[in-house]
Amino acid sequence: xxxxxxxxxxxxxxxxxxxxxxxxxxxxxxxxxxxxxxxxxxxxxxxxxxxxxxxxxxxxxxxxxxxxxxxxxxxxxxxxxxxxxxxxxxxxxxxxxxxxxxxxxxxxxxxxxxxxxxxxxxxxxxxxxxxxxxxxxxxxxxxxxxxxxxxxxxxxxxxxxxxxxxxxxxxxxxxxxxxxxxxxxxxxxxxxxxxxxxxxxxxxxxxxxxxxxxxxxxxxxxxxxxxxxxxxxxxxxxxxxxxxxxxxxxxxxxxxxxxxxxxxxxxxxxxxxxxxxxxxxxxxxxxxxxxxxxxxxxxxxxxxxxxxxxxxxxxxxxxxxxxxxxxxxxxxxxxxxxxxxxxxxxxxxxxxxxxxxxxxxxxxxxxxxxxxxxxxxxxxxxxxxxxxxxxxxxxxxxxxxxxxxxxxxxxxxxxxxxxxxxxxxxxxxxx
Amino acid sequence: xxxxxxxxxxxxxxxxxxxxxxxxxxxxxxxxxxxxxxxxxxxxxxxxxxxxxxxxxxxxxxxxxxxxxxxxxxxxxxxxxxxxxxxxxxxxxxxxxxxxxxxxxxxxxxxxxxxxxxxxxxxxxxxxxxxxxxxxxxxxxxxxxxxxxxxxxxxxxxxxxxxxxxxxxxxxxxxxxxxxxxxxxxxxxxxxxxxxxxxxxxxxxxxxxxxxxxxxxxxxxxxxxxxxxxxxxxxxxxxxxxxxxxxxxxxxxxxxxxxxxxxxxxxxxxxxxxxxxxxxxxxxxxxxxxxxxxxxxxxxxxxxxxxxxxxxxxxxxxxxxxxxxxxxxxxxxxxxxxxxxxxxxxxxxxxxxxxxxxxxxxxxxxxxxxxxxxxxxxxxxxxxxxxxxxxxxxxxxxxxxxxxxxxxxx
Numbered sequence: 016x017x018x019x020x021x022x023x024x025x026x027x028x029x030x031x032x033x034x035x036x037x038x039x040x041x042x043x044x045x046x047x048x049x050x051x052x053x054x055x056x057x058x059x060x061x062x063x064x065x066x067x068x069x070x071x072x073x074x075x076x077x078x079x080x081x082x083x084x085x086x087x088x089x090x091x092x093x094x095x096x097x098x099x100x101x102x103x104x105x106x107x108x109x110x111x112x113x114x115x116x117x118x119x120x121x122x123x124x125x126x127x128x129x130x131x132x133x134x135x136x137x138x139x140x141x142x143x144x145x146x147x148x149x150x151x152x153x154x155x156x157x158x159x160x161x162x163x164x165x166x167x168x169x170x171x172x173x174x175x176x177x178x179x180x181x182x183x184x185x186x187x188x189x190x191x192x193x194x195x196x197x198x199x200x201x202x203x204x205x206x207x208x209x210x211x212x213x214x215x216x217x218x219x220x221x222x223x224x225x226x227x228x229x230x231x232x233x234x235x236x237x238x239x240x241x242x243x244x245x246x247x248x249x250x251x252x253x254x255x256x257x258x259x260x261x262x263x264x265x266x267x268x269x270x271x272x273x274x275x276x277x278x279x280x281x282x283x284x285x286x287x288x289x290x291x292x293x294x295x296x297x298x299x300x301x302x303x304x305x306x307x308x309x310x311x312x313x314x315x316x317x318x319x320x321x322x323x324x325x326x327x328x329x330x331x332x333x334x335x336x337x338x339x340x341x342x343x344x345x346x347x348x349x350x351x352x353x354x355x356x357x358x359x360x361x362x363x364x365x366x367x368x369x370x371x372x373x374x375x376x377x378x379x380x381x382x383x384x385x386x387x388x389x390x391x392x393x394x395x396x397x398x399x400x401x402x403x404x405x406x407x408x409x410x411x412x413x414x415x416x417x418x419x420x421x422x423x424x425x426x427x428x429x430x431x432x433x434x435x436x437x438x439x440x441x442x443x444x445x446x
Numbered sequence: 447x448x449x450x451x452x453x454x455x456x457x458x459x460x461x462x463x464x465x466x467x468x469x470x471x472x473x474x475x476x477x478x479x480x481x482x483x484x485x486x487x488x489x490x491x492x493x494x495x496x497x498x499x500x501x502x503x504x505x506x507x508x509x510x511x512x513x514x515x516x517x518x519x520x521x522x523x524x525x526x527x528x529x530x531x532x533x534x535x536x537x538x539x540x541x542x543x544x545x546x547x548x549x550x551x552x553x554x555x556x557x558x559x560x561x562x563x564x565x566x567x568x569x570x571x572x573x574x575x576x577x578x579x580x581x582x583x584x585x586x587x588x589x590x591x592x593x594x595x596x597x598x599x600x601x602x603x604x605x606x607x608x609x610x611x612x613x614x615x616x617x618x619x620x621x622x623x624x625x626x627x628x629x630x631x632x633x634x635x636x637x638x639x640x641x642x643x644x645x646x647x648x649x650x651x652x653x654x655x656x657x658x659x660x661x662x663x664x665x666x667x668x669x670x671x672x673x674x675x676x677x678x679x680x681x682x683x684x685x686x687x688x689x690x691x692x693x694x695x696x697x698x699x700x701x702x703x704x705x706x707x708x709x710x711x712x713x714x715x716x717x718x719x720x721x722x723x724x725x726x727x728x729x730x731x732x733x734x735x736x737x738x739x740x741x742x743x744x745x746x747x748x749x750x751x752x753x754x755x756x757x758x759x760x761x762x763x764x765x766x767x768x769x770x771x772x773x774x775x776x777x778x779x780x781x782x783x784x785x786x787x788x789x790x791x792x793x794x795x796x797x798x799x800x801x802x803x804x805x806x807x808x809x810x811x812x813x814x815x816x817x818x819x820x821x822x823x824x825x826x827x828x829x830x831x832x833x834x835x836x837x838x839x840x841x842x843x844x845x846x847x848x849x850x851x852x853x854x855x856x
Contacts, residue, residue: 051568058567065569271475275482285837286830287794293812293829297822301496302489382585389801396587413595421584421592428583 079103083415089408107412108419111403115419118238118393119402125169125232129241132166135159136248144434160252167245170231177215181208197354234312238393240423246394247381250319254380255373257320258327259366263357265328266335276328283325288383291318296390315387323380327373334369335361367442374435378428385424395420493823508819509534515814517805519721530815537810538832544727544806545793545836551732552792553785556739563744574740581737586795589734594726594802601625601722604713622707622714627721629707629714636701646700653692660688723804727796735792739785746781747773778851786844790837797833807832 039045053059082102086109087093093104108115117126139159142152161175185208193200237245264276283291295318296311303309338361346356388397399416403409409416463473497503509531516526521539524532563574581589604624622629635646664681672678707717750773758772759765799806800813807829816825 051566054566058565061565061567061570065567065573068573269471269475269478272478275478282834285834287797287808287833289797289800289808290812290826290829290833293816293822293826297816298826301493301823303496304492305495305499378583382583385585385587386798388587389798396585396591400591411599413592413599417588417592417595421588424585424588425580425583429579432583 075101079414085109090410090412091408103415104412105415107403107409107415111409114239114398114403115395116239117241118236118398120236120238120393121232121241122230122236125230128166128169128229132163133244135162135166144438165229167237168232168234169227169229171219171227173215173219177212177219180215181211184208184211197352234310237312239398240395242387242392242394243381243384246316246319246384246387247377249316250323250384251377251380253316253320254322254324254327257324258373259331259362261324261328262331262335265332280325280328283322284329288319288322288386289389291322292386292390294318311390311392315390315392319380319384323376326376326379330369330372330376331365333372334365334367337368338365370442371435371439374431374438378431378435381431382424382428395423502820504823505821506824508815508821508824511819513815514818517810519724519805530811530819533815534807534811534828537805537807540724540804541793541796541799541806541808541832541836544724544731544799544804545796547728548731548735548792548796549789551728552735552739552788555732555736556788557743559736559740560743560747563740564747578737578740581734582741586730586734587798587801589730590726590798590802593730594722597627597722597726598625604709607709607714620706622709622717624714625722626713627719628725629717629719631704631706632718633702633704636703650693650696653696657689657692661685664688721804723799723802726802727799727804731792731795735788735795738791739788742781742784742788743777745784746777746779749780750776775851782844782848782851786841786848789844790840793836793840794833 036042040049052062079101080103082097082100083105084093084096084102085105087096087104087106088110090104090107093102093106097104113123113126117129121129136159138152139156142148142150142156158179161179165172165175185204188207189200189204191200192203261276261280264272265280267273267276292315295314299314299318300309342360342364343356346360351359385394385396387394388400391397393401399420403416404412463469510529512527513530513533514526515533517524517533517536519540520536521543522532522536524536559574559577563571563578565571565574601623602625604622604626607622607624620631634643640646640649664684668679668681705717707714707719709715754772754776755768758768763771796806797808797812800809803809811825811832812829816822819825
């Protein structure tokens with residue numbers, strides 16, 4: 016049999032042919048480019064147009080950045096040195112760095128105070144952002160607002176101390192009574208805190224700030240990027256609890272409470288932030304008692320907090336609505352009352368769902384803090400448009416300054432949104 | 447025999463107000479009502495006291511007084527002798543103008559960027575991702591100021607167009623880009639059917655509306671024929687004729703002509719002047735919001751599962767019809783609600799006009815009028831009322847549209 020076969024077949028390969036390499040156009044860079052850049056004629060055109068666009072942008076900006084000067088003292092000097100060639104005049108950033116960051120009135124010898132407050136802020140905010148860190152750090156986070164207030168505004172330490180004591184006493188009261196009766200604990204805590212603050216406030220001697228350890232700095236002296244960060248951080252942290260309360264109120268089955276919350280949320284979301292800032296700057300002082308003087312910073316904080324609380328309320332409402340109804344029913348069937356059910360079952364899950372949305376609101380709010388320049392507060396944008404561009408040395412340095420402001424905001428906002436995406440992936444349990 | 451007895455009737459006790467769920471909500475609402483009334487009384491009382499101390503009262507009669515300031519960019523007749531109310535009206539129209547323009551262009555930018563970001567062309571999708579990230583993460587106020595700076599500091603002045611060796615020239619001899627604004631040709635009618643230019647334009651609009659209606663009728667007829675016979679008659683030529691013939695005829699009768707801007711004296715004359723602030727606001731709002739819309743569009747397209755495309759192709763639909771009949775209707779359902787809130791954002795962000803001096807309602811009523819008359823409370827309240835009404839109107843109109851594309855569940 017085998018003989019016959021051997022004779023009838025002319026040729027039999029007895030060894031396998033060595034593998035030849037794939038065609039050049041099907042491997043490596045060439046293949047990648049064929050598939051991702053030049054897969055069809057319209058795609059190729061798009062690629063070439065994009066490359067031209069990138070080239071033209073880089074051709075104009077790269078020499079401008081590379082030739083940039085960092086050490087001159089005025090725009091005229093810059094132009095003299097550059098002598099007609101393209102080049103940026105970054106020296107405005109180095110020369111006016113302090114103004115850009117701290118505003119133009121904050122006392123120079125006290126710059127270390129906002130710096131320390133900034134570093135402490137990073138420590139205080141870490142346990143809130145990263146759940147893996149030891150929970151004990153949250154104690155520092157709770158103390159941070161008082162420390163930061165004392166550092167930045169200076170003056171007597173008694174003020175923040177009284178505020179802190181008020182919170183501690185109220186918290187202790189709530190711990191003792193709030194477990195069994197939420198209403199009693201909560202309202203009792205509020206009343207006790209108010210008593211502590213008014214008694215403690217009256218006990219602070221007149222002129223205690225005059226010879227304090229840290230000289231007092233009035234809030235109209237705050238400015239620059241520091242002001243943006245302070246407004247953003249304060250308003251976000253104040254508006255989260257307020258927003259949660261509003262969202263719960265909107266879900267409530269008590270018509271009056273629900274009505275108040277709906278009207279408030281829809282009203283605030285229907286008007287631009289600028290009008291609310293106008294309210295803060297020209298209208299709000301009419302609503303305070305005649306003898307009270309509430310400074311502009313506080314009025315702006317109040318209005319921005321109300322503004323972002325309405326947006327956070329809508330985000331939290333989305334989280335509450337996304338929870339399966341079974342969770343509410345399970346909480347009821349366990350015999351938990353409303354505050355217990357909310358605290359132990361509903362809110363932990365609903366807030367987890369709403370975290371990305373809340374972070375988005377926070378980013379938007381941080382960007383919106385630039386709007387205070389419209390009501391003549393000297394934040395970063397206000398500093399650039401006001402004192403710096405108006406000065407004789409730097410009149411006409413637009414790109415360097417606005418580019419710097421844009422870069423600063425980009426770094427912070429992009430960082431926060433990346434964190435938000437990371438958190439979303441981490442919280443996503445895949446069920 | 448059932449021997450159920452009624453439970454003993456409990457008499458009402460005061461503690462039931464807080465412990466009994468039947469009464470508790472009433473208690474809380476009563477407390478809330480009292481607290482609200484107290485707050486309103488407190489604030490109102492402070493207001494009255496403060497106003498009395500300052501010698502002011504609440505009155506809207508200032509709206510009738512002459513405004514005494516000029517507005518460059520305006521859509522209706524206005525001069526410095528017009529009343530504050532008239533200035534506010536100019537501002538309202540300007541707000542509507544810039545919001546409308548920005549909504550249209552932002553949608554265009556957003557859709558293009560959103561679709562291109564999903565492109566399988568690596569470099570294009572990366573470029574679009576960079577666009578979206580850069581514009582989303584930088585405050586819109588900074589963008590408005592940057593573009594305003596380009597418009598005022600980088601564009602050439604009108605006198606650079608002058609002379610034989612001018613450093614700047616008009617684009618196509620029709621458009622002039624100067625630091626005082628952009629001048630574009632203005633169409634007008636040489637022998638209009640009415641003496642008033644506005645009436646002539648309304649006539650043009652009416653003709654266009656009529657043509658649109660006729661095209662719809664024609665398409666409906668074609669659909670009926672298709673339903674009966676299975677063959678759809680060709681409609682494109684008829685439709686084109688319906689659109690063009692009356693339009694061209696009307697233009698011919700009324701003698702359409704273009705007024706081209708010309709350099710006269712120190713400035714350009716003629717044509718339509720689009721001021722730098724308007725362009726800065728319009729363009730900045732468009733690219734900023736466009737970045738957000740791009741993300742919405744991307745999410746909407748990605749939300750339609752791939753099986754839908756495959757199923758439609760398996761039914762024998764062509765790619766264009768797959769897009770029109772299967773993908774887009776489903777993607778739009780996801781895209782529309784966030785798009786509504788982006789339109790609302792544009793309307794609200796247009797109030798940033800005050801930063802570049804575009805005379806919108808915030809800059810006229812909330813800016814100059816407020817500063818001149820000192821009527822802070824009245825002006826801010828009117829301002830809020832306007833924006834609130836605008837927001838509610840937009841969301842109502844869009845909700846109606848949203849309901850029409852919603853998934854009909856039975």
